[in-house]
Amino acid sequence: MKLSTKGRYGLKAMFELALNDGKGPIPLRNIADNQNISEHYLEQLISVLKKGNLVNSVRGSKGGYMLTKPPSKITVGEIIRALEGDIAPSDCVLDTKHNNCIKEGYCATKPVWEKIRDSINEVIDSITLADMVEDQRKFKKQGLYV
Amino acid sequence: MKLSTKGRYGLKAMFELALNDGKGPIPLRNIADNQNISEHYLEQLISVLKKGNLVNSVRGSKGGYMLTKPPSKITVGEIIRALEGDIAPSDCVLDTKHNNCIKEGYCATKPVWEKIRDSINEVIDSITLADMVEDQRKFKKQGLYV
């Protein structure tokens, strides 16, 4: 039940873009350096986010990436689903696929996987990038950061 | 964010044991046949559950496995954690380990992983094997099964 680096790095990158929202295109290099991630690898992740219409890019010198929408309109759920696919603790509760359970009729474990799936989705769909930025701002205001 | 077959098969096996609770030891062979799982593989999983004190075994002919506690006292969470380890979408929110995040100070993604972790745990700790048995019983009473 772990997210892969796709989802984890991807959210970090999107958070950085949210922090710099409105400042024009941000080069991947900066994000990769800030977050200690291989730039080439991050490239692959952000390309998925671009296909998912969550970021735009500007090529060439002075280019970079920017969010397609204000941070308050982008949820963690959109980001994670773009990178990792639909959330499902078991394939049999993937919304997209039709039920591929071998069992005919009732399966006792399926409702469990559905509840887990739904609760994860509820959490990640309720958090926006703006929330994350705000939480960091609040934290730093308290002078609790190192 | 998928469970491995450990957690999925393991819960199915434990559910079968719950269904047959009080009927003496149930051989793994039956469960493996019922659920279409390799018996040898299931052996390995149930051995973990035994170490986790969730099942007892009786060796020899007429032997098998049985729950150590009534189904109402065994949660899905205990089973999944025994087989898959602590739930954590990212290692940095594993309760057991100390914070192994490279970042000093505030990390914006950590609260997200914590919320996901907590919501999953809340779900799986709130469902007992007895609940699963009851849900199946209700379903079958409605005559909806094949």
Place this chain on the structure above:
DNA sequence: TGAAATCCAAGTAAGTTACTAGGATTTAAG
């Protein structure tokens, strides 16, 4: 023209998953 950046496709080492193989041991029943 050069540097900075995105874009793109392929390869790959290491790790994980989901088993299989091959037995040793224990126990009830005939």
Place this chain on the structure above:
DNA sequence: CTTAAATCCTAGTAACTTACTTGGATTTCA
């Protein structure tokens, strides 16, 4: 006392996934 049914135990392993790396081609600003 033998046999069959079962748990117990340790290795091995093919296939897959992960988390990258390599090596460029292309675009754009200055």
